Amino acid sequence: MTMELLRIENLCKTYGKGENEVKALDNVSFTVPKGQMAAVVGPSGSGKSTLLHILGGVDRPTSGKVYLDGQDVFAQNAKNLAIFRRRQVGLIYQFYNLIPVLNAEENITLPVIMDGRKPDAKQLEGLLEMLGIKERRLHLPSQLSGGQQQRVSIGRALFTSPGVILADEPTGNLDSKSSAEIIELLRKSNRELNQTMLIITHDENIALKCDRIITISDGKITADRLTGQGGVQNV
Ligand SMILES: Nc1ncnc2c1ncn2[C@@H]1O[C@H](COP(=O)(O)OP(=O)(O)OP(=O)(O)O)[C@@H](O)[C@H]1O
Numbered sequence: 487m488t489m490e491l492l493r494i495e496n497l498c499k500t501y502g503k504g505e506n507e508v509k510a511l512d513n514v515s516f517t518v519p520k521g522q523m524a525a526v527v528g529p530s531g532s533g534k535s536t537l538l539h540i541l542g543g544v545d546r547p548t549s550g551k552v553y554l555d556g557q558d559v560f561a562q563n564a565k566n567l568a569i570f571r572r573r574q575v576g577l578i579y580q581f582y583n584l585i586p587v588l589n590a591e592e593n594i595t596l597p598v599i600m601d602g603r604k605p606d607a608k609q610l611e612g613l614l615e616m617l618g619i620k621e622r623r624l625h626l627p628s629q630l631s632g633g634q635q636q637r638v639s640i641g642r643a644l645f646t647s648p649g650v651i652l653a654d655e656p657t658g659n660l661d662s663k664s665s666a667e668i669i670e671l672l673r674k675s676n677r678e679l680n681q682t683m684l685i686i687t688h689d690e691n692i693a694l695k696c697d698r699i700i701t702i703s704d705g706k707i708t709a710d711r712l713t714g715q716g717g718v719q720n721v
């Protein structure tokens with residue numbers, strides 16, 4: 487039996503008012519078992535990033551609930567929500583969100599330092615090695631290519647070893663060889679730490695490497711399938 491780690495209930499997110507109103511998420515419900523690596527796919531503007539930001543606690547739903555490990559995420563006070571963001575989830579943003587005045591290594595270790603812990607030097611070495619950015623560790627984001635900045639942002643999310651990884655097009659700026667490497671890296675972390683992952687992608691090959699493919703269109707889930715040995719099957 488697999489344990490349910492994430493429960494999303496009737497999630498709605500509306501931006502703007504009146505004529506400008508946009509229903510980015512329209513009554514979305516699903517659950518994710520612990521350790522599952524799921525892809526989230528769908529057209530541009532369908533609500534994928536909105537969903538991920540809410541699950542990561544950086545944006546609030548208009549209505550609906552998110553439970554992580556049985557805990558109502560948005561019922562927490564601001565202080566506990568900040569701790570939740572720091573400890574429980576690793577968010578990989580579509581546009582990296584690196585801190586421009588910090589170098590690669592400092593960006594990766596910042597969440598651990600903010601949490602009052604001492605970064606583990608050996609773990610950092612291993613991560614920089616795996617990400618292929620060891621020679622760039624002292625470079626500022628502005629001195630890195632898009633793909634290298636993307637690797638730094640992935641490193642930052644993995645370094646705290648969170649139970650949940652939420653990635654917004656983590657391979658969007660990489661060539662197909664680097665993309666395959668990054669997905670292998672995420673898969674390795676997923677297996678080793680039994681991490682639960684949601685990965686937004688436009689790449690069919692990446693989606694097929696995940697355990698499940700959730701399709702969103704116009705703020706609604708329109709398909710939900712498990713991949714695997716026997717091909718793709720409906721949930
Ligand atoms: N802060 C905002 N204010 C107003 N509307 C917004 C805001 N953020 C997103 N939207 C709208 O909500 C809808 C969903 O946006 P979202 O960024 O979640 O799409 P997406 O599926 O991630 O698209 P893409 O694949 O292009 O990244 C879009 O119509 C977008 O214009």
Ligand SMILES: [Mg+2]
Binds near residue numbers: 534535536654
């Ligand atoms: Mg997006």
